[in-house]
Amino acid sequence: MSRTFGFAKRNIRRSPFQAIAASMVMFLTFFALLVFMLLATGSQMILKYYESKPQVIAFFKDGTTQADVTAIQNALSRETKVVGIKFVSKEDALKIYKERNKNDPALLELVTANILPSSLEISTQTPQDLPSIAEILKQEPVIEEVIVPEDVVATLTSATKVIRIVGSAVVGFLILFAILVILMVIGFKIRLRRDEIEIMKLIGASSSFIRTPFVLEGIFYGLVGAVSSWIVVYIIIWYFTPFWQGYLNEVKLLPVNPLFMLILLSAAAIASILIGTLGSVGAVRRYLRI
Amino acid sequence: MIKFEAVTKKFGNLLALDDINLEVKQGEFVFLVGPSGAGKSTLLRILTKEVSPTSGKVFLSHIDITKIPDRDVPKYRRKIGFVFQDFKLLDDRTVFENVALTLEVLGRSEDEIKKGVEHVLKLVEIWDKRNLFPKQLSGGEAQRTAIARAIVGKPDILLADEPTGDLDPKTAWGVIQLLNEINTWGTTILMATHNAEIVNTLKRRVIILKNGKITKDSKEGKYE
Numbered sequence: 001m002s003r004t005f006g007f008a009k010r011n012i013r014r015s016p017f018q019a020i021a022a023s024m025v026m027f028l029t030f031f032a033l034l035v036f037m038l039l040a041t042g043s044q045m046i047l048k049y050y051e052s053k054p055q056v057i058a059f060f061k062d063g064t065t066q067a068d069v070t071a072i073q074n075a076l077s078r079e080t081k082v083v084g085i086k087f088v089s090k091e092d093a094l095k096i097y098k099e100r101n102k103n104d105p106a107l108l109e110l111v112t113a114n115i116l117p118s119s120l121e122i123s124t125q126t127p128q129d130l131p132s133i134a135e136i137l138k139q140e141p142v143i144e145e146v147i148v149p150e151d152v153v154a155t156l157t158s159a160t161k162v163i164r165i166v167g168s169a170v171v172g173f174l175i176l177f178a179i180l181v182i183l184m185v186i187g188f189k190i191r192l193r194r195d196e197i198e199i200m201k202l203i204g205a206s207s208s209f210i211r212t213p214f215v216l217e218g219i220f221y222g223l224v225g226a227v228s229s230w231i232v233v234y235i236i237i238w239y240f241t242p243f244w245q246g247y248l249n250e251v252k253l254l255p256v257n258p259l260f261m262l263i264l265l266s267a268a269a270i271a272s273i274l275i276g277t278l279g280s281v282g283a284v285r286r287y288l289r290i
Numbered sequence: 291m292i293k294f295e296a297v298t299k300k301f302g303n304l305l306a307l308d309d310i311n312l313e314v315k316q317g318e319f320v321f322l323v324g325p326s327g328a329g330k331s332t333l334l335r336i337l338t339k340e341v342s343p344t345s346g347k348v349f350l351s352h353i354d355i356t357k358i359p360d361r362d363v364p365k366y367r368r369k370i371g372f373v374f375q376d377f378k379l380l381d382d383r384t385v386f387e388n389v390a391l392t393l394e395v396l397g398r399s400e401d402e403i404k405k406g407v408e409h410v411l412k413l414v415e416i417w418d419k420r421n422l423f424p425k426q427l428s429g430g431e432a433q434r435t436a437i438a439r440a441i442v443g444k445p446d447i448l449l450a451d452e453p454t455g456d457l458d459p460k461t462a463w464g465v466i467q468l469l470n471e472i473n474t475w476g477t478t479i480l481m482a483t484h485n486a487e488i489v490n491t492l493k494r495r496v497i498i499l500k501n502g503k504i505t506k507d508s509k510e511g512k513y514e
Contacts, residue, residue: 014382195378198378199380200391202340203395204365204367204392204396204443205395206365
């Protein structure tokens with residue numbers, strides 16, 4: 001087997017430009033594949049987070065008195081659907097704001113408690129209970145705005161769906177493209193080494209002895225593309241984590257779990273082996289009839 | 291050892307071999323002579339199983355090679371060594387690596403390959419050229435490399451198709467003397483050639499082919 005690897009290594013070294021081109025195409029394919037997989041997983045996790053926290057947020061108008069707030073709290077506590085009510089004062093809102101933007105002093109300079117609204121966070125038993133509670137709150141004159149995560153969930157659901165459909169189409173196309181590129185590169189190499197193959201056949205080389213190095217070469221291009229794109233994707237995630245964390249707030253998506261990244265690497269490696277094998281076996285069958 | 295029984299080979303309408311009956315015993319040195327297109331190379335290519343006869347049977351050590359299935363052809367070819375007019379060496383491999391290829395194909399260990407190649411390169415007197423590439427060799431050295439590659443696996447038969455065709459007379463003689471020596475070890479040699487001087491000097495069995503037919507088969511023949 002080491003001899004077969006040696007033959008494959010020699011094949012790759014003899015035409016470095018083709019090797020680089022094939023590896024780059026595989027890199028692009030797997031880069032897109034990993035990005036779409038991460039987007040799909042990320043959006044799914046955000047969706048689950050919102051689904052698991054059925055909550056309505058009602059922001060009060062300026063000038064709302066404590067008596068108004070207490071009256072609404074009392075009214076809501078009589079509703080069986082409500083499992084929790086939390087009042088967030090202007091001061092609490094400022095604290096939250098400061099915590100979220102602690103790394104950006106420019107955003108903190110001009111903000112005071114006065115310009116932030118106080119609010120009520122009402123948790124319900126199920127996400128289905130949210131609209132009716134939101135309706136009750138909207139009728140209160142002291143309430144400025146009601147945010148129902150149901151809208152967020154609906155937006156996220158459709159976004160996730162789009163990511164999945166577009167991602168699958170793009171990745172499917174790129175996989176097909178990568179298989180064809182491997183097929184072409186290996187096919188070209190087989191044609192280039194026709195004389196050598198002829199000599200090997202005449203001295204009694206078995207078909208597997210001749211074919212296997214070409215198949216290994218295809219797998220090598222796939223693996224190089226998969227591993228290098230994984231490294232680049234990981235570096236990008238690592239670099240932008242502090243920036244993205246600001247947007248994600250309480251959704252514990254980042255920093256990304258290293259175990260998840262390792263699973264992703266394994267999946268990419270398996271996919272690359274499959275793509276490399278399919279492309280090179282196709283080339284060997286098409287151009288190397290022994 | 292080798293037996294052709296009523297072998298005919300047609301390429302479309304072209305009759306390359308016409309009812310060939312021939313027997314070669316183990317250890318014989320046989321010259322196949324005749325004009326271009328007489329069928330010499332076709333006869334050798336049938337033995338290598340590069341082409342199959344249109345009709346007839348071909349035996350090697352009592353095995354009908356026309357019935358060998360495709361998957362067993364590599365195994366069969368390992369019994370045969372080939373030498374070609376254009377050497378057919380791999381340009382990106384050194385002399386040592388070209389010869390080693392045969393043993394790699396045979397699945398020998400690294401140690402066996404090293405010893406086997408060294409032995410055979412010393413035998414054909416190009417051990418000092420082992421690290422050179424084919425393009426750095428003279429015609430005679432290239433043909434010696436090809437012969438070394440052909441015999442390193444200790445084949446039963448050595449087929450040579452115009453092995454001296456591209457060589458000057460002095461170098462050609464060196465190659466022939468080498469083949470003659472290999473024959474003395476018991477290797478059967480079938481050599482297609484146009485070189486009358488070699489055929490007439492060596493006084494070995496000569497089979498003359500014309501238009502795909504054997505016109506003469508003499509034990510100590512001459513080039514006609």
